[in-house]
Amino acid sequence: MSGEEVVVMKNIHKIYPDGVVALRGVDFTVKRGEIHGLLGENGAGKTTLMRILYGEIKPTRGEIRVFGEKVSFHGPWDAIRRGIGMVYQHFTLVPTFTVKENLYLSLLSVNPKASMDEALERVRRIVEETNLKIPLEYLVEELPIGVQQRVEIVKNLIREAKILILDEPTSVLTPVETEELFKALERFKEMGLTIIFITHKLKEAKRITDRITVLRRGRVVGTVETNRVDVKDLARMMVEREIIFKIEKKPARRGEALLEARDLHVLDDRGVEAVKGISLKLYRGEIFGIAGVQGNGQRELAEALAGIRRVESGRILLHGRDITGLSAAERYRYGLAYVPASRRIGLVSEMNIVENTALTNLYRVLMKMRVINWSKASSIASEVVRRLEVVAPSLTTPIKYLSGGNQQKVMVGREIVREPDVFIVSEPTQGLDVAATEFIRRTLIRLRDEGKAILLISSDLDEVLQLSDRLAVIYEGKFMSVGRPEEYTLEKLGLLMGGVSV
Amino acid sequence: MSNVESLPRRILQSIIGFVRGWIESVRVKKRDYLVAAVELILAGLTGFLVAGIVLLVMGYDPIWIYSVLFRYGYSSPGYLGARSAALMMTGLAFSIPILAGVFNIGGESQLYLGALTGLVIAYYTGNIWLGLIAGFIGGAAWGLLIAALRVYRGINEVITAIMLNWTAYYLIIYIILKYLPNPTQSHLSIQIPENMMLSYSSTFWLAVLGAVIAYILLYYTDLGYKMRIAGLSPRTAVYAGFNPRKAILFSMLLGGGLAGYGGALHIIGVASAFDTTMSTVFGLGFAGIGVGLLGRNHPIGIIFASVFYAGLIIGGQFVELYTGAPPYLSDTIIGIIVIALAIPYAYRMMINYITLLRGGGK
Structure with a gap:
């Protein structure tokens, strides 16, 4: 089993054009016929590394060898020709085509002269070999x-992939489906395929992989034999x-408690249950942190609390x-504020600071006959600029010309100036520089000291540990635990975020 | 300081404040305005150049044709204004829904409907104001139908609009021939009496009034604000607690209504009646798409764009008369110019769309 090294990535660096450093010298080796886990938090660089291997993006520096040969891919098609395949979290199938047509299409991309019969013959052979059942005639x-x-x-x-990359493949699956997938992966291994398995779920990594490489902040922490470590080591x-x-x-x-959620159940955009019975109480004068890897129901929880997403069952109480x-508009008026994780959602980039400030302050600037009092909106906007120290040429500057940090300040500031009691803040410092991050965090603490209640949802561990008075860890739509931040050790946090109860 | 003194001063101050704000916004968006101006000028030049080459190929002297086009197109301000009224309204009928993210190419039939209801009501009540209101309602209902099908049934508004354009076309010919024939002139429908007709200048100013009201609705009320947010970023609208569906319905109600109002204005101010081949109204709605793009989807820009466009149409008729060029030639010239003017805008919309897609990925 410990065969030749089929993938060797050496000293890979990746700096994105916007200056974000994703990888800082990664060495990564995969052997023939193994299931190799790639483990790490959000932003550790797992997906970036694999997109480089798949030829989708180019490394800034570094060397890649596939099956012993040095390669430089211009696009995924080069990688496919070398026998590399990738399964994304979001599938790349044509929804309105049948399965058969989709498979034929993918064969055409490597062999434009292939016939449908040929494709079907290959599918038949694969199904026989792997025992994967697929309904060919369905859309x-x-x-x-x-x-x-x-x-x-x-x-x-x-397409005769020899190396299969799976990006968080279980994140969309039910437990039964996950078990089926694992059985299939084991069969692939017997067939001699090599599998790279990207995940943040510790138990799965432990269960299915032969070796694991752990990434953290763009660097390799280490590569280990799976049977020589336990989940605690991995978490650490x-x-x-x-x-x-x-x-x-x-x-x-x-x-007193300002916001309360009782046994909330919420669906995600695909209709899959994303929040599975969360209850929480948020008190005046505290920051309640929710830590967890992105995509574990945080967004759905926040949107349900804000009134943007429908609640399947459960109750939400504000001031009892x-x-x-x-x-949402009514909740905002009753003293709730929501700062979304994405500035794309919270801001309209073509509109200026005044217009963006009016977004959640609309009820304050409306006069008779539904006329907007733009001079009042301007004075609110200038208050935002003054209190949050926004750096902008003028109030009528389109928001897209502002730096990310200043955009974030506008998005947070327009909520602060309308003096709500409850803030739901999601990833408030994502992608910001040190100074802006510091400023936003201090602002949150000041709000807490002024007697506001703050629900802080963040996948940044430093942030939730530094700011929270109480801290919950969310995993697959449920709280794994709730406690004071001092009660958590890093190892415990890692385990909980990876879905292992302690 | 007494109130009597401070009132004019306050008015003065607010005017100064407004002008300052405007200058400020120009200063900040200087680059955007400059780009827009350069685009318009380049596009205009390209349009006339390409159309000129077409003319040369076809054996006409472009200089001669253009001189006729501009000499006669813009020589009679009153008529020019009246002819631009309907175009101004159909321009808005295209642009207002665009701001809400809806592609309304049904301005044509919304105008027909408004012209019909306007004609019928004005004729039978003898009151042109009721006729204009009826025109708005007729167009609004037709536009709302398209929006409702999109919002509640998910049917693409372009398909619906294309089909409804022809439905309205034949329906109205049928109604005119069957129920509203003119007793004295067989090729016309019932006619608004001469003494009831609006003057050319009132027709124009009533259209401008419509555009200004649209401008105020779009930029100074919460309805317009929510609509523009929903058009630029539906997810942001949802976040802010606005309903993007309402925005679509409102935009088509307003857009369709204005097209209908434009149709009624055209009948009551210019044409006085339908003819049985619909030639008085045909194409005014489609031309509105060009007017809207030329006016950069802004009500005030559309006022100017409609006058420019109306001049081209009028001048084109004179070109036919004086040079013997076929009538389609002027349409061709107009088409080329409008395409040239619209391309940079469409190009930028595409670029925006692509960057959105790129950035949307992880």
Whole structure:
């Protein structure tokens, strides 16, 4: 089994055009016939590394060898020709084509002269060999996600992939489907395929892989034989860091409960349950942190609380009053504020600071006959600029000309100036520089000290550990635990984020 | 300081404040304005150049044709203004929905409907103002139908609009021939009496009034604000608690209504009646697409664009008369110019779309 090295990536660096450093000298080796886990938090560089191997993006520096040969891919087609296949989290199938047509299409991309019969023959052979059942005549959009994923895998196999990269393949699957996938992967291994398995779920990594490489902040922490480590070791490798509590804060003076959620169940955009029975109480004068790897139901939870997403079951109370049936605009008026994770959602980039400020302050600037009082909106906008120290040429500057940090300040500031009691803040410092990050974090603490209640949802461990008075870890739509940040060790956090209860 | 003194001063101050704000916004968006101006000028030049080459190939002297086009197209301001009224409104009928993210090419039939209801109501009540209101309602209902099918049934508005354009076309010919024939002139429908007709200048200013009201609705009320947000970023609208569906319905109600109002204005101010081949109204809605693009989807820009376009149409008729060029030639010239003017805009919309797609990925 410990065969030749089929993939050797040496000293890979990747700096994106916007200056973000994703990889800082990664060495990564995969042996023939193994299932190799690639483990790490958000932003550790897992997906970037694999997109480089798949030829989708080019490394800034570094050398890649596939099957012993030095390669420089211009695009995925080069990688496919070398026998590399990739299954993304979001599938690349044509929804309105049948399975058969999709498979034929993928064969055409490597062999334009192939016939449908040839494609079907290959599919038959693969199905026989792998025992993967796929309904050939169905439209892809009619199939459950798990089956679509199988089609996606077969699609790579008929192009004769020898190395299969799976990007968080279980994130869209039910437990039963996951088990089926694992059985298939084991069969692939017997057939001699090599599999690279990207994940942040510790138990899965432990269960299915032969070796694991752990990435953290663009660097390799280490590569280990899976049977020589336990999940605790993996958790430690994944999250280990020096935590500096550089923000001093007074002890929280907790008041009454302002926002309460009772047994919330919420669906995601695909209709799959993303929040599976979360209850929480948010008190005046505290920051309640929710840590977790992105995509574990954080967005759906925040949107349900804000009134943007429908609640399947459960109740939401604001000031003890049931607001489950209220619209977002009404909730905002009753003292709730929501700062979304993405500035693309929170801001309209073509509009200026005044127009963007009016977005959630609209009820404050409306006069008789539904006329907008733009001079009032301007004065609110200038208050945002003044209080949040936004650097902008003028109030009428389109928001797209502002730096990310200043955009974020506008998005946070326009909520602050309308003095709500409850803030739901999602990834407030994502992609910001050090100074802006520091400023936003201090602002959150100041709000807490002023007696606001803050729900801080963040996948940045430093952030939640530094700011939270209480901290919950979310995994697959449920809280793994709730406690004070001091009660968590890094290892424990890593385990909880990876879905291992402690 | 007494109130009597401070009132004019306050008015003065607010005017100064407004002008300052405007200058400020020009200063900041200087680059955007400059780019737009350069685009328009280049596109105009390209359009006339390409159309000129077409003329040369066809054996006409472009200089001669252009001189006729501009000499006669813009020589009679009153008529020019009245002819631009309907174009101004159909321009808005295209541009207002665009701001909400809807592609309304049904301005043509919305104009027909408004012209019909306007004619019928004005004729039978003897009141042109009721006729204009009826025109708005007729167009709005037709536009709302398209929006409702899109919002509640997910049917693409372009398909619906194309089909409804022809539905309205034949329906109206049928109605004119069957129910509204003119007793004295067989090729016309019932006619608004001469003494009831609006003057050319009132027709123009009533259209401008429509555009200004549209401008205020779009940029100074929450309805327009929510609509523009939904058009630029539906997800942001949802985040802010606005309903993007309402925005679509409102935009088509307003756009369709204005097209209908334009149709009624055209009948009551210019044409006085339908003819049985619909030649008085045919094409005014489609031309509105060009007017909207030329006016950069802004109500005030559209006022100027419609006058420019109306001049080209009028001048084109004189070109036919004086040079013997076929009538389609002037349409061709107009088409080329409008395409040239619209391309940079369409190009930028495409670029925006592509960057959005790129950035949307992980």
